[in-house]
Amino acid sequence: MGRxxxxxxxxxxxxxxxxxxxQGFADTTVPQITERAGLTTRTFFRYxxxxxxxxxxxxxxxxxxFIEIIRTAPADLTPVQLxxxxxxxxxxxxxxxxxxxxxxxxxxxxxDGALRERALRKQELTIEAVLTVLRERGTDEPAxxxxxxxxxxxxxxxxxxxVAQPVAExxxxxxxxxxxxxxxxxxxxxxxxx
Amino acid sequence: MGRxxxxxxxxxxxxxxxxxxxQGFADTTVPQITERAGLTTRTFFRYxxxxxxxxxxxxxxxxxxFIEIIRTAPADLTPVQLxxxxxxxxxxxxxxxxxxxxxxxxxxxxxDGALRERALRKQELTIEAVLTVLRERGTDEPAxxxxxxxxxxxxxxxxxxxVAQPVAExxxxxxxxxxxxxxxxxxxxxxxxx
Numbered sequence: 001m002g003r004x005x006x007x008x009x010x011x012x013x014x015x016x017x018x019x020x021x022x023q024g025f026a027d028t029t030v031p032q033i034t035e036r037a038g039l040t041t042r043t044f045f046r047y048x049x050x051x052x053x054x055x056x057x058x059x060x061x062x063x064x065x066f067i068e069i070i071r072t073a074p075a076d077l078t079p080v081q082l083x084x085x086x087x088x089x090x091x092x093x094x095x096x097x098x099x100x101x102x103x104x105x106x107x108x109x110x111x112d113g114a115l116r117e118r119a120l121r122k123q124e125l126t127i128e129a130v131l132t133v134l135r136e137r138g139t140d141e142p143a144x145x146x147x148x149x150x151x152x153x154x155x156x157x158x159x160x161x162x163v164a165q166p167v168a169e170x171x172x173x174x175x176x177x178x179x180x181x182x183x184x185x186x187x188x189x190x191x192x193x194x
Numbered sequence: 195m196g197r198x199x200x201x202x203x204x205x206x207x208x209x210x211x212x213x214x215x216x217q218g219f220a221d222t223t224v225p226q227i228t229e230r231a232g233l234t235t236r237t238f239f240r241y242x243x244x245x246x247x248x249x250x251x252x253x254x255x256x257x258x259x260f261i262e263i264i265r266t267a268p269a270d271l272t273p274v275q276l277x278x279x280x281x282x283x284x285x286x287x288x289x290x291x292x293x294x295x296x297x298x299x300x301x302x303x304x305x306d307g308a309l310r311e312r313a314l315r316k317q318e319l320t321i322e323a324v325l326t327v328l329r330e331r332g333t334d335e336p337a338x339x340x341x342x343x344x345x346x347x348x349x350x351x352x353x354x355x356x357v358a359q360p361v362a363e364x365x366x367x368x369x370x371x372x373x374x375x376x377x378x379x380x381x382x383x384x385x386x387x388x
Contacts, residue, residue, distance in 0.1 A: 080380055080382075081383065117311035117312060117314065120314035120317075121307070121310060121311045121314060125313065142376055145379060146373075149347050150377075150381070153343050154348060157339060179340075180343055183340060184382075186274055186341060186344065187344070187377055187378055188274075188381075189272045189274045
């Protein structure tokens with residue numbers, strides 16, 4: 001345990017997620033996490049400020065990758081094409097491989113009010129980051145705000161439905177497309193079946 | 195102070211909001227609030243669990259009023275007509291008279307990460323309440339989710355622009371209509387000016 005471990009962070013994350021899922025977030029302590037990971041408490045605090053941060057530390061990297069997709073998208077896309085391009089690419093390259101992780105993560109976060117609040121705040125940071133890159137691309141301000149917020153709405157809705165599938169039959173990108181179609185028909189004012 | 199005060203709650207809310215705005219949320223204590231309101235700390239805790247709750251206790255009533263508007267809306271509206279009807283009525287009857295309050299409230303909440311998280315969670319509760327009433331009206335599930343989320347997006351965007359006006363020239367309902375138009379043109383894929 002004294003030697004440098006190239007995957008200490010990953011081991012701590014996996015141990016924490018297992019314990020949160022097994023016995024609940026509130027009832028899990030940092031010593032329990034480090035014991036399961038076979039690491040010291042001191043190592044834990046080298047990577048995370050507290051047990052809550054284990055659930056959110058990876059988000060910044062995901063956000064950066066998502067922003068990069070939007071930054072490098074073709075310049076001639078209309079706003080809705082840009083969101084669609086960005087979300088479909090993100091679904092395939094970023095989120096699809098994380099299905100099991102995200103399913104567990106959402107169940108843990110959904111079970112605790114304070115974690116839920118933190119997750120919503122992280123969504124807002126993503127909206128702000130998208131807004132920044134849209135401004136850099138020259139999109140005007142009110143349009144950029146609308147695109148950034150809609151992209152969050154579509155992504156969150158699609159991911160929610162994707163992880164709720166009892167068997168993971170359909171890929172996330174299919175849900176993204178479905179939510180886009182639903183957004184389009186709702187906003188166009190088409191009547192829905194009751 | 196010993197006698198029953200019919201507006202104790204309102205006095206505490208006003209005193210708290212003034213102090214939060216003047217000296218910051220973090221630096222304001224419950225005794226300072228009660229001193230300014232001319233009431234006792236004991237009275238404060240009869241109404242609020244802590245100083246944070248002063249900023250959120252009124253939201254439940256606003257949410258109930260908003261839900262009632264949707265509950266009693268004509269049955270033959272399409273989803274987008276229903277959101278529009280609900281938000282325009284809410285803008286005029288619920289929010290318009292609260293301009294100064296909401297302006298101060300948003301500045302205070304925006305200045306503190308934990309308050310921001312709590313405010314986002316309250317938005318989510320509103321989305322869930324709208325979802326429930328839509329189900330009662332017989333709207334099918336995926337459509338109801340989309341409508342509830344879009345109504346939150348439109349309302350938050352419109353309120354943000356409304357309170358940001360340096361002089362309150364235009365009513366909230368005008369911003370609601372403008373945001374709806376922007377939503378429509380964005381989703382329809384119309385190019386925007388750069």
